[in-house]
Amino acid sequence: MERLTVPDTYIDGGKRRAVIDARVVKEEAMILYWALKKYEDTGLTPEEIIEKKVFQEWIPVEESLPDINTDVLVAVNDFGEGTFRDVDYLTNESGKLMWGTYCGAKERVLAWMPLPKRYKEKK
Incomplete structure (x- = not known):
């Protein structure tokens, strides 16, 4: 699955969070919701999903x-x-x-x- 969030940038002494426009997040909210639902509907843990992907491709x-x-x-x-x-x-x-x-x-x-x-x- 492709990344759905903006990753943090790691800098000396911690991490820097990206500035996010709330309007963009609102527009993308349903895409995030349906992607999360698709994952949850599998009933699998993240480890099980990774294991299945490794053995199927x-x-x-x-x-x-x-x-x-x-x-x-x-x-x-x-x-x-x-x-x-x-x-x-x-x-x-x-x-x-x-x-x-x-x-x-x-x-x-x-x-x-x-x-x-x-x-x-x-x-």
Whole structure:
């Protein structure tokens, strides 16, 4: 969700609040109300929302790479056959980043996402 308020500016000894025109706030009040309602209607905590977002979105390798030696789900280009998903990990061998199971073929991995938590039986 995009930011709905004006952030404070941190300065030596504290923070400075932005000057806000009350007329602008009044005009934006309903936008803020509906955004808050949409969040509250999910019934989720902020932590649950963050966790779901992290596990639902693919991260293009051009934007970010996973931590070294951490298993992740990857979308891989299969040269003409489309894409498929697999679990892989990124290694750093001799200062060169390489995907573990794709023989370093970094250009084949298009995007990645963290794996969900391991399943645990409820007792």
